[in-house]
Amino acid sequence: MKPRILIVDDNEKNRILLSSKMEADGYEVDMASNGVEALKKVDEFHPDLILLDIMMPQMDGYEACRRLKSKEETRYIPIVMLTARSELEDKLLGLEIGAEDYIVKPYSLVEVSARVKSLLRMRALQARLRESEKMAALGEMVDGIAHEIRNPLTSIGGMARRLYEHENDEEHKRYAEAIMKSVERMERMMQRIDEYKWILVSNLKPGNINEVINKAVEEARGIIGTKKITIKTELMEEPPAFYMDPTNLKIAIFNILQNSIEAIADEGEILIRTFAEDDNTIVVKISDTGAGMDEEFLRHIFHPFYTSKMTGAGLGLTITYRIVQDHKGMIEVESEKGKGTTFTLRFYILTGQPMPAL
Ligand SMILES: Nc1ncnc2c1ncn2[C@@H]1O[C@H](COP(=O)(O)OP(=O)(O)OP(=O)(O)O)[C@@H](O)[C@H]1O
Numbered sequence: 001m002k003p004r005i006l007i008v009d010d011n012e013k014n015r016i017l018l019s020s021k022m023e024a025d026g027y028e029v030d031m032a033s034n035g036v037e038a039l040k041k042v043d044e045f046h047p048d049l050i051l052l053d054i055m056m057p058q059m060d061g062y063e064a065c066r067r068l069k070s071k072e073e074t075r076y077i078p079i080v081m082l083t084a085r086s087e088l089e090d091k092l093l094g095l096e097i098g099a100e101d102y103i104v105k106p107y108s109l110v111e112v113s114a115r116v117k118s119l120l121r122m123r124a125l126q127a128r129l130r131e132s133e134k135m136a137a138l139g140e141m142v143d144g145i146a147h148e149i150r151n152p153l154t155s156i157g158g159m160a161r162r163l164y165e166h167e168n169d170e171e172h173k174r175y176a177e178a179i180m181k182s183v184e185r186m187e188r189m190m191q192r193i194d195e196y197k198w199i200l201v202s203n204l205k206p207g208n209i210n211e212v213i214n215k216a217v218e219e220a221r222g223i224i225g226t227k228k229i230t231i232k233t234e235l236m237e238e239p240p241a242f243y244m245d246p247t248n249l250k251i252a253i254f255n256i257l258q259n260s261i262e263a264i265a266d267e268g269e270i271l272i273r274t275f276a277e278d279d280n281t282i283v284v285k286i287s288d289t290g291a292g293m294d295e296e297f298l299r300h301i302f303h304p305f306y307t308s309k310m311t312g313a314g315l316g317l318t319i320t321y322r323i324v325q326d327h328k329g330m331i332e333v334e335s336e337k338g339k340g341t342t343f344t345l346r347f348y349i350l351t352g353q354p355m356p357a358l
């Protein structure tokens, strides 16, 4: 979508001059000829930036600026004041009431163009910062709640286990066992909430996929337990770097490996391969010889809380999916009941291009 610029000036010639330059720069333009009209246009047109003349009939630029900056919905729209040289002393007043910048008349269109461009870039950065601050605050709250739940949960689990061990009545034993299973499921939920907190903000930088896979495999080996499962890797040598959040990507791959381990009843194999495709893509394939799934089940596996396990949260793959999306990657799954499952992840390498806006 094109950025939108609102031009506010009572002089028609100025409006036409500015609007043709802004349109030539690739912006969508709307115009107003005084402050009152400008406020109305802001509500309808939702500009990303306003070029605002000061001396205008009905409501001048100062008053319009003051009103826009005092409203929550409009205060983040950058305003550039257009000031005649004689009003230069007043420019401070403009900045004091919150205008982001001012340009002295007579201005060169090239200058206006440059200021607009840099302010729009700054606004985009600020918006992203606000968003990540919001996410961080949400993460902190979730973290707090999870922390408060974890302690009582541990004691419920511990007490249920003691009841189970000391109880002779079979029926009571079954009750205690049911409590233990529920606690296990909730603990799994807590683990997922913990992961979710991490992935709310992804911090992408060039990284090495092999290192991420090796870490995930190491962690996965730690949860194999008494099953006879071998995890093999066939990784490409010196894989090209791509923009990744290594912590999050490791979580994404670990969650797939965890499912594979859980899908293998006693004995089996998991294979992870990486290879290049079409010059600009890295493929990660994770196959297991586990229980597999039928087609109907496959359709839902990325949905939250979709699980076939007594103690599953049904969130592992939802989180994996979200992480792959944050990496602008793709994830596919094939499976056959009784044979096994293969997850395929694709990530794009940016060759010779500048870093994408993150
Ligand atoms: N490799 C696999 N083989 C067989 N079934 C799988 C495999 N991976 C996922 N599934 C199925 O998809 C479901 C959803 O997986 P997901 O990881 O999202 O949740 P979960 O493992 O049940 O719970 P958790 O949030 O604790 O990971 C699983 O319950 C399982 O039935």
Ligand SMILES: [Mg+2]
Pocket (backbone or CB within 6 Å): 255, 258, 259, 312, 315, 316, 317
């Ligand atoms: Mg899982």
